[in-house]
Amino acid sequence: MLATFEMCQSCGRLYEHGAACDRCGSGNGQSASGHQFRMAETPPPIRAAEPSLLHAPAPSARELPNDGPTVVARPQAQAATPDSLALAFHGQGGSFFGIHIVNMLLSMVTLGVYYFWGKVKVRRYLYSQSEFHGDRFAYHGTGKELFLGFLRAAVAFGAIWVLLNFGPMLPGGLAVKIASVVLAYCALAVFVPYAIASSRRYRMSRASWRGIRFSFRGAVGDFIRLYVKGTVLSGLTFGIYYPYFVARQQKFLVSHTYFGTARFGFDGEGRELSKIYAAFVALPALAGMLFAIFIPLGAAMEGAGKIMAAAPFVLLPVIALGWFWFQANRQRYLWNHTTFGEARFRATMTGGRLCLLKLGNLFLLVLTLGLAWPWVLVRNVNFTVRHLSLEGPVDLAAIQQEAQSSTAIGEGLDTVMDLDVGFAA
Numbered sequence: 001m002l003a004t005f006e007m008c009q010s011c012g013r014l015y016e017h018g019a020a021c022d023r024c025g026s027g028n029g030q031s032a033s034g035h036q037f038r039m040a041e042t043p044p045p046i047r048a049a050e051p052s053l054l055h056a057p058a059p060s061a062r063e064l065p066n067d068g069p070t071v072v073a074r075p076q077a078q079a080a081t082p083d084s085l086a087l088a089f090h091g092q093g094g095s096f097f098g099i100h101i102v103n104m105l106l107s108m109v110t111l112g113v114y115y116f117w118g119k120v121k122v123r124r125y126l127y128s129q130s131e132f133h134g135d136r137f138a139y140h141g142t143g144k145e146l147f148l149g150f151l152r153a154a155v156a157f158g159a160i161w162v163l164l165n166f167g168p169m170l171p172g173g174l175a176v177k178i179a180s181v182v183l184a185y186c187a188l189a190v191f192v193p194y195a196i197a198s199s200r201r202y203r204m205s206r207a208s209w210r211g212i213r214f215s216f217r218g219a220v221g222d223f224i225r226l227y228v229k230g231t232v233l234s235g236l237t238f239g240i241y242y243p244y245f246v247a248r249q250q251k252f253l254v255s256h257t258y259f260g261t262a263r264f265g266f267d268g269e270g271r272e273l274s275k276i277y278a279a280f281v282a283l284p285a286l287a288g289m290l291f292a293i294f295i296p297l298g299a300a301m302e303g304a305g306k307i308m309a310a311a312p313f314v315l316l317p318v319i320a321l322g323w324f325w326f327q328a329n330r331q332r333y334l335w336n337h338t339t340f341g342e343a344r345f346r347a348t349m350t351g352g353r354l355c356l357l358k359l360g361n362l363f364l365l366v367l368t369l370g371l372a373w374p375w376v377l378v379r380n381v382n383f384t385v386r387h388l389s390l391e392g393p394v395d396l397a398a399i400q401q402e403a404q405s406s407t408a409i410g411e412g413l414d415t416v417m418d419l420d421v422g423f424a425a
Helices: 051-055 092-109 114-127 143-169 174-205 219-235 242-255 272-298 304-336 351-367 374-385 408-419
Strands: 006-007 014-016 082-089 131-133 137-139 205-207 212-216 257-259 263-267 338-339 343-345 388-391
Touching: 082 374, 092 374, 114 131, 114 137, 114 143, 137 257, 143 174, 174 205, 174 212, 174 219, 174 242, 174 257, 205 272, 205 338, 219 242, 242 257, 242 263, 242 272, 272 304, 304 338, 304 343, 304 351
Parallel strands: none
Antiparallel strands: 006 014, 082 131, 082 388, 131 137, 137 205, 205 212, 212 257, 257 263, 263 338, 338 343, 343 388
16 A cells, blocks of 8 residues: 655654654644645656755655655566567578588598587577577587487497397397397387487587576486387377377477476377378378279270379379478477467468478579578578467566486487487477
8 A cells, every 4th residue: 555645834844644743743634724735646846946855865755855745656566578479590591601611621521520519519509599588598518428429329229230130140040030130129119219308308408598408307218108109009000199199299298398497388189180180191192092083084085194194293292282281280289289387389380381491492402502501401490480489478587497417328319310309399
């Protein structure tokens, strides 16, 4: 409740309205003539004839002179975070091209050893050029970490490769050969989800914003069980279970990702995602049905051969456009069901825009014989950032540092298996 004050007519002391002056005891809310003071919503302006007031230090609330009671206002609360926070990317293909050329030359001179240090430079550039709410991201990984992680992963993956290729040559009969191959495939089935989860743990632990680290806290064993079960069920159901597997995999990876003490979330469902997959699969299936119907009729119809010859040139672009539509809708669904506290990501990419992006990238790579790769990568990042925002209330000031330790073994497996694990999609 805001307090009001009055000035004593006897001694000039400012006291609370309705009470007696705490200096001389007179007052009680009335002037000497018996009239109540006029309520003033704001204090009158300071007159130029009062230089002492202009140069004096700011008085307290009980010492402010006024012609009547004044309202002492509370300070305004800190401005809230906007309901929509957009990402921004400031990278340029020209500056990135210099990093790319140096990395290529040093990798060739060192017989590929510098590749890991070059990979760190690329990530640091991309992170440092990415901005969110006025501040840029940072990457803290090192080339030494990636190199040592690669060596450990190469030993583990190399053992599986040897078992797959030389297992059938082992002595001991058919049972031993079959057992060695089965063991190798089982080990490979475990290593793939292990690489995905461990790689995500490493990458998140090496990324920060405003000095606060990201982290991934999912148990690798739980993800391995989820991944193996999803792979087996997808195969047994001829792909029908696959959208449900994608949704559950995404939920595990995202819901165990943190920024400091704040947690990400995912509320997508396989039932909804399966509609996107079904629409994509229906297009080539429809094309196959049309071919199956018209091929027998082609022999009895004059000119049907020319129509059938031209059919692939019509159907293939349609299927390609369907693929872009599918990719855009899939990414949009995954992002739109990703949350951060009470806020939610919003993606606006479309199949048409994605198609134009990929066709432009292909044209640049072909025209420059691959030298335009830095511009292509910048175009891809710009496309994602331009069509992505975070909407809803976010209390960024309440987020505290809570970094988690991690090793580069997962990143090494990621490099060996050539997997690309994104942040949330």
